[in-house]
Amino acid sequence: GAGVSQSPRYKVAKRGQDVALRCDPISGHVSLFWYQQALGQGPEFLTYFQNEAQLDKSGLPSDRFFAERPEGSVSTLKIQRTQQEDSAVYLCASSLAFVDRTGNFYEQYFGPGTRLTVT
Amino acid sequence: SQQGEEDPQALSIQEGENATMNCSYKTSINNLQWYRQNSGRGLVHLILIRSNEREKHSGRLRVTLDTSKKSSSLLITASRAADTASYFCASTVLTNTDKLIFGTGTRLQVFP
Numbered sequence: 001g002a003g004v005s006q007s008p009r010y011k012v013a014k015r016g017q018d019v020a021l022r023c024d025p026i027s028g029h030v031s032l033f034w035y036q037q038a039l040g041q042g043p044e045f046l047t048y049f050q051n052e053a054q055l056d057k058s059g060l061p062s063d064r065f066f067a068e069r070p071e072g073s074v075s076t077l078k079i080q081r082t083q084q085e086d087s088a089v090y091l092c093a094s095s096l097a098f099v100d101r102t103g104n105f106y107e108q109y110f111g112p113g114t115r116l117t118v119t
Numbered sequence: 120s121q122q123g124e125e126d127p128q129a130l131s132i133q134e135g136e137n138a139t140m141n142c143s144y145k146t147s148i149n150n151l152q153w154y155r156q157n158s159g160r161g162l163v164h165l166i167l168i169r170s171n172e173r174e175k176h177s178g179r180l181r182v183t184l185d186t187s188k189k190s191s192s193l194l195i196t197a198s199r200a201a202d203t204a205s206y207f208c209a210s211t212v213l214t215n216t217d218k219l220i221f222g223t224g225t226r227l228q229v230f231p
Contacts, residue, residue, distance in 0.1 A: 042123070093219075
């Protein structure tokens with residue numbers, strides 16, 4: 001079945017290089033999330049899209065991080081001038097819709113992640 | 120910074136034994152979920168418990184929630200080698216997005 005896919009699965013970048021990580025969410029999913037997972041830690045929220053609108057980017061660690069989802073489907077996370085502390089697994093997740101305060105919950109489906117190593 | 124702290128950080132048991140993992144969180148939550156992550160693979164959703172619920176079951180999984188103590192536990196009964204993975208609690212808070220705030224995780228090793 002078509003789950004969330006991410007590419008590349010592995011990326012090695014030299015410090016200072018720019019990288020672009022791609023996420024293909026499940027077709028029809030409105031919400032898309034990016035998380036960063038450092039080695040041995042739990043994922044940490046980076047940013048959230050509802051369709052093409054970036055509604056929350058409070059987790060982006062610096063202005064070197066930029067995410068877009070121009071047509072409300074595929075999303076790209078770009079990291080400029082990579083630093084060693086950017087080394088992590090970047091996870092993308094999508095869900096069918098936005099959860100509302102009545103308690104409706106739409107499960108987030110995660111991709112396999114992109115492991116970024118900055119040397 | 121992460122919302123939740125989990126303990127133990129690592130747990131090793133024999134097949135057939137029960138495994139209990141605990142999670143504490145910091146702020147008021149909308150719901151709390153548990154995820155499993157196998158080595159090199161993505162996160163898989165296991166179970167969700169809402170803030171007004173105290174206990175929930177799903178197969179061999181039992182989750183409890185104590186909002187007064189801001190804590191939750193995950194019990195896996197009759198563990199199997201295939202349960203070997205990292206387990207994370209994740210909460211959603213009362214904001215305008217349903218972003219997940221994860222704990223630090225428990226690494227479970229089940230020996231056959």
